[in-house]
Amino acid sequence: MKKNDYQLYISxxxxxxxxxxxxxxxxxxxxxxxxxSSPETLIKYGLIGGIGYSLVGALSSILFGFLxxxxxxxxxxxxxxxxxxxxxxxxxxxxLMLTVLILxxxxxxxxxxxxxxxxxxxIFPIPYFIGxxxxxxxxxxxxxxxxxxxxxxxxxxxxxxxxxAVIIIPVYFYIQEGVYPVYDGIKLYHPYLLYIxxxxxxxxxxxxxFVFFGQILIDRASWQRMFIIQKEKVQLTFTLTxxxxxxxxxxxxxxxxxxxxxxxxxxxxxxxxxxxxxIQSSILIVLxxxxxxxxxxxALSAELHATTTLFVKNIxxxxxxxxxxxxxxxxxxxxxxVCLCLLVIVSILTPSPLTLLFFTGNIYAAVISPILYIILSxxxxxxxxxxxxxxxxxxxxxFVTRTExxxxxWLSFTISTVLCLLVLIYKTITRKxxxxx
Amino acid sequence: xxxxxxxSLNIMIAALVPLLGAFTLLFLFIFEKRIDLLEKKTREIALxxxxxxxxxxxxxxxxxxxxxxxxxxxILSLARLDRKTELIRSIETLSKLLKFKxxxxxxxxxxxxxxxxVNYYLEIQKIRFRDRLHYEFSIDPNVNQAITIPFIIQTxxxxxxxxxxxxxxGEAFLKTTIEKRDKDIHITVWNNAVEGAEELSRERGxxxxxxxxxxxLLFPDGKTSVQLINSDNGxxxxxxxxxxxxSEI
Numbered sequence: 001m002k003k004n005d006y007q008l009y010i011s012x013x014x015x016x017x018x019x020x021x022x023x024x025x026x027x028x029x030x031x032x033x034x035x036x037s038s039p040e041t042l043i044k045y046g047l048i049g050g051i052g053y054s055l056v057g058a059l060s061s062i063l064f065g066f067l068x069x070x071x072x073x074x075x076x077x078x079x080x081x082x083x084x085x086x087x088x089x090x091x092x093x094x095x096l097m098l099t100v101l102i103l104x105x106x107x108x109x110x111x112x113x114x115x116x117x118x119x120x121x122x123i124f125p126i127p128y129f130i131g132x133x134x135x136x137x138x139x140x141x142x143x144x145x146x147x148x149x150x151x152x153x154x155x156x157x158x159x160x161x162x163x164x165a166v167i168i169i170p171v172y173f174y175i176q177e178g179v180y181p182v183y184d185g186i187k188l189y190h191p192y193l194l195y196i197x198x199x200x201x202x203x204x205x206x207x208x209x210f211v212f213f214g215q216i217l218i219d220r221a222s223w224q225r226m227f228i229i230q231k232e233k234v235q236l237t238f239t240l241t242x243x244x245x246x247x248x249x250x251x252x253x254x255x256x257x258x259x260x261x262x263x264x265x266x267x268x269x270x271x272x273x274x275x276x277x278x279i280q281s282s283i284l285i286v287l288x289x290x291x292x293x294x295x296x297x298x299a300l301s302a303e304l305h306a307t308t309t310l311f312v313k314n315i316x317x318x319x320x321x322x323x324x325x326x327x328x329x330x331x332x333x334x335x336x337x338v339c340l341c342l343l344v345i346v347s348i349l350t351p352s353p354l355t356l357l358f359f360t361g362n363i364y365a366a367v368i369s370p371i372l373y374i375i376l377s378x379x380x381x382x383x384x385x386x387x388x389x390x391x392x393x394x395x396x397x398x399f400v401t402r403t404e405x406x407x408x409x410w411l412s413f414t415i416s417t418v419l420c421l422l423v424l425i426y427k428t429i430t431r432k433x434x435x436x437x
Numbered sequence: 438x439x440x441x442x443x444x445s446l447n448i449m450i451a452a453l454v455p456l457l458g459a460f461t462l463l464f465l466f467i468f469e470k471r472i473d474l475l476e477k478k479t480r481e482i483a484l485x486x487x488x489x490x491x492x493x494x495x496x497x498x499x500x501x502x503x504x505x506x507x508x509x510x511x512i513l514s515l516a517r518l519d520r521k522t523e524l525i526r527s528i529e530t531l532s533k534l535l536k537f538k539x540x541x542x543x544x545x546x547x548x549x550x551x552x553x554x555v556n557y558y559l560e561i562q563k564i565r566f567r568d569r570l571h572y573e574f575s576i577d578p579n580v581n582q583a584i585t586i587p588f589i590i591q592t593x594x595x596x597x598x599x600x601x602x603x604x605x606x607g608e609a610f611l612k613t614t615i616e617k618r619d620k621d622i623h624i625t626v627w628n629n630a631v632e633g634a635e636e637l638s639r640e641r642g643x644x645x646x647x648x649x650x651x652x653x654l655l656f657p658d659g660k661t662s663v664q665l666i667n668s669d670n671g672x673x674x675x676x677x678x679x680x681x682x683x684s685e686i
Contacts, residue, residue, distance in 0.1 A: 047444075163455060163462075167459065170451065182448075183445070191438070247457065254448050
């Protein structure tokens with residue numbers, strides 16, 4: 001393969017084994033969301049919620065591993081989620097699903113950039129705009145222009161930093177403070193964190209299964225990695241990724257308890273700046289800050305790369321026949337434009353804590369059944385299958401204005417599942433009739 | 438409410454599990470390639486052992502004096518009849534057949550190569566059987582570069598000669614079909630039922646065990662099978678194995 005071949009940008013030069021596959025997926029999945037949602041989960045749903053968050057993340061990855069094996073068997077020679085959707089859907093269905101993918105991609109990129117913005121504002125003394133500009137330029141060179149090979153080079157460093165931070169910092173703190181004072185402090189100021197019979201937490205865990213699983217099912221970057229991992233190792237790689245990933249939010253929760261014991265706090269995001277203030281050793285401060293930014297940068301770069309690939313390979317190429325050079329040109333233009341948009345939007349909107357948990361939960365819950373149907377069925381599926389995800393998501397959003405979040409997510413899932421089941425039953429009956437005739 | 442003991446346990450687990458994750462990754466980085474290499478070596482050794490057995494069986498079964506002397510006699514008659522062109526062609530084919538047989542040490546070859554070899558064999562059999570033998574091939578052009586184990590079609594065809602055409606007089610029809618179905622290759626070798634032939638499926642079935650074993654070794658993750666199907670108008674052998682192009686190896 002030539003060095004400037006566009007295929008190299010999409011897939012890199014080598015097939016990944018389990019170890020590199022896990023590293024690449026961890027770099028994608030330890031995101032700003034993981035870091036920023038951990039305190040939110042801990043504060044809202046207590047220790048049980050924190051543990052549940054980790055376990056559900058692991059479960060989603062393990063479940064996706066089963067599907068990944070099947071996808072690799074049924075769709076050899078493909079590279080992106082768009083390639084598979086093009087094979088399995090009608091043109092209208094394909095464009096609808098691509099719209100959903102592009103929208104969720106932009107939302108996810110925006111959340112990452114916003115997360116980076118919040119942390120830059122909290123931690124660094126430099127002007128916020130300059131910090132964000134540097135951060136997004138770095139992401140552009142890694143994910144936008146660099147391609148899969150560059151992403152893998154950064155992934156190794158990123159995962160090393162993740163483990164260094166989540167192992168060293170909690171151990172350092174608990175050795176310094178001891179567990180008893182932390183327990184007493186939490187019992188006094190935040191006793192709700194220690195409640196076990198927390199039904200809200202169980203509902204949260206139950207709902208998180210839908211949201212996380214839906215999220216990984218339509219994650220462009222995970223699909224791309226699935227196609228470059230050695231076929232016989234795909235399932236094992238996703239299983240191990242899930243198990244190893246689960247250890248990170250667990251460690252982050254234990255770390256955050258250090259910050260909140262014995263006092264109150266302003267909001268969940270201020271916990272990070274307080275944590276930085278609490279860390280006495282300058283080496284550990286540097287380690288923590290580098291860990292946070294490296295995680296967000298690698299996740300944002302992976303998302304940017306996957307979205308750019310989706311745009312060039314599955315949108316542009318549907319309209320024009322592109323030469324290799326043109327593909328590169330559009331890649332630079334698109335990823336540059338996305339970075340610029342993110343810079344402008346995040347700069348204009350003053351960074352403010354977002355409701356990260358389940359903000360797009362309805363969409364993720366609604367796509368589960370249609371995507372499962374697409375993966376597990378044979379032949380081309382009618383427009384109603386992808387459209388059911390749209391109906392489900394809209395139904396959930398309408399309902400959510402009248403009731404609490406969780407029920408809206410369940411409703412989104414139920415609507416799309418019922419529609420898909422109806423299509424399945426209809427197809428089975430008509431097929432039987434044709435056979436009888 | 439969580440007790441202090443449970444809280445301590447929770448903190449201990451939360452602080453230690455990342456260590457476990459890091460060790461798992463480290464272990465994979467150090468040993469994954471070695472484990473892969475060991476698995477590959479074990480498979481290769483088993484495959485080579487099976488190939489040796491196959492080669493031994495091939496030589497035993499095929500270069501038997503019966504086949505060899507009959508072929509030589511047929512070539513001799515061509516010389517006596519002064520049919521020089523056919524004579525040269527048959528000696529050349531016999532030479533190529535023997536060369537291929539003795540030189541094949543690979544654990545897999547392409548279907549194209551296997552067909553070339555089978556054609557040499559059938560050309561020689563045509564000299565022996567003359568107008569009695571009718572054979573045809575139906576090959577999906579997409580499968581030419583797919584890999585298979587050496588001597589697979591050859592063994593099926595030889596079985597047809599050994600258990601049917603050479604034992605009983607009458608017209609000999611042989612049909613070989615190779616097609617791609619979904620993600621598999623289906624190879625079918627059919628021979629007509631010769632009048633007076635007895636049921637020999639058990640004897641033939643035993644000869645297919647080596648093929649089944651070698652297919653399983655070459656395609657450890659894929660679905661493979663070899664079936665002997667008897668019907669009123671003939672006997673066919675069907676082998677199924679995954680479609681993998683030689684360029685993908």
